[in-house]
Amino acid sequence: MPFKDPVFPAVDPQEFLAKPLMERIRVLGTQWAEHGFGTPYMVHTIYIVKLLVMYAFGGVLVATLTSGLHFWEIGSWWNQPIVYQKLVLWTVLLEAIGIAGSWGPLAGKAKPMTGGILFWARPGTIRMRPWKWIPGTNGSRRSIGDVIVYLALLASLVVAMALPGVQNSSFIDGMTKIGLDTSSGLVRPIVVVVPIVLLILIGLRDKTIFLGARGEQYLPAMIMFAVLPFTNMIIALKLLIGVVWIGAGFSKFGKHFALVIPPMMSNSPCLAPFRALRRAAYKKIPDDMRPSGFAHFMAHVMGTFVEIAAPLVLLFSTNKWITLVAAIFMICFHLFIISTFPLAVPLEWNVLFAYTTLILFLGFPNADGFALWDMSPWWLALIIAAALLFFPVLGNIRPDKVSFLPSMRQYAGNWATALWAFKPGAEEKLNRVTRSAPNQVDQFIAAGYPPEWAEITLQMTIGWRSLHSNGRGLFSVLLDTLPDIDTRTVREGEFLCNSVIGFNFGDGHLHNWDFIAAVQEEAQFEPGEAVIVWAESQPIGKKTQDYKVIDAALGVVEEGTWIVGDMVETQPWLPDGPGPLQVTWSDLRTTQGHKAGQPA
Structure with a gap:
């Protein structure tokens, strides 16, 4: 990859942008698998x-x-x-x-x-x-x-x-x-x-x-x-990082996380020289873009298992060598995340957590009076643990009530997400909104990208989304509800949100219907100009994800569900058409028993 120049797909930009949406998605998803964002x-x-x-x-x-x-x-x-x-x-x-x-x-x-x-x-x-x-x-x-x-x-x-x-006095006693x-x-x-x-x-x-x-x-x-007094403070901080790790590990059970690993590895500049390793995360590029057995191993052994087992060892071990091995695992875990340069780029957070592992568990070992059972009184540890677990537990049961960040679902793939679909020229109305940055395509043009390549670069983000389970669901709804989808400009909701409120970390709650209504106050889209498909995270114990179709000018116009397993098993470009959808309410059509691709 060149040092100064991005890697673009090997396409004629004008011909590419004229292709139907899902043909573009297939090219963009394959490009991401081979080169990541191309940064x-x-x-x-x-x-x-x-x-x-x-x-x-x-x-x-x-x-x-x-x-x-x-x-x-x-x-x-x-x-x-x-x-x-x-x-x-x-x-x-x-x-x-x-x-x-x-x-x-x-x-x-x-x-x-x-x-x-x-x-x-x-x-x-x-x-x-x-x-x-x-x-x-x-x-x-x-x-x-x-x-x-x-x-x-x-x-x-x-x-x-x-x-x-x-x-x-508590500090002096604990340190001494x-x-x-x-x-x-x-x-x-x-x-x-x-x-x-x-x-x-x-x-x-x-x-x-x-x-x-x-x-x-x-x-x-x-x-x-x-x-908290000093010793209790150190123990409570151990509990805090333990809950973050174990909560994130627990959230990775299910069908979503294995699909996170391939695009994450594809985006790692450290793996760029190892093309075979990148490709090994997919079943068969470019024909079968589902995660391979290697990706499942990385997800659920090196990911889920390590992120639960190593923290439990750190919290309960009094053996310095076992503790050291577990600490090395977790430090390497955070360094690996840094090496992939995930799109939310939480690099500082990962460095701090690597240092947190070092100072809390190696600097203040359990064997030296800083174990969970050394908290005074002992039952305070139970109260603190319960308080720390409240939002992760609630957020997994009722994800609609809690952001995925307090739910500790970082990197799990089980996120609230959205795609925006604009009629030609309608996206420009976003520049009416009071903010400190223009539309992202305009930003890339201002940074020196030719307009066609700025557009393709931004479309890489929807190619990235298609590699995840929720992306296939979102695209299924778009195809099923918008006959003119091939003429529309489709934007990844997380990225669009970043340009409007200055932050997003993969949290779809930051660009939900309240956000859409706030944007509409100034953008003033006409009915049909800006249609958003928004999906909630999958609750624990359910097989489905809920979605809404929202017209920025009209509000929610449809609600429904899809089965996560159906989306996981299809390809990113939906070669067999939209995945099965169950419409539960609609202002657009009769809803009883409707499935994608079938008349209502």
């Missing part, structure tokens, strides 16, 4: 430099200089809790600004590369409230008050990092019993309370900022910093 290595280099220089070097420099430690003396600070605390705060700050995850071209941000603060510090941009029943949250636009609270959150994180640490220096202390609990309160306050008004700051994981950590 030039220069872009990956930018991400790596950002990760190593701004995040890792910058974070450690800030954490050590403000804590009386020497940056170059790694042995003196790697196991100091204040360094970990300040790296968490540093990560929250960068995520909340929008320069960590969901940043840059891989997240659909070409020019500008940053969303986050450019949107969230601007009054009038779209605000996504989490629950309608919360008083004082009416409306869909960001106010000056929202901007003030958001900027205050950023300032409070800076203050919490800048102040030196303080000591207390394992022979560690106590001079650097801990982050002052009172200064952590301020960003906690502000993050909750802004989160009740705007779930986008809360999720953008990764509040579902870092808020519990900050609360633990603020209220």
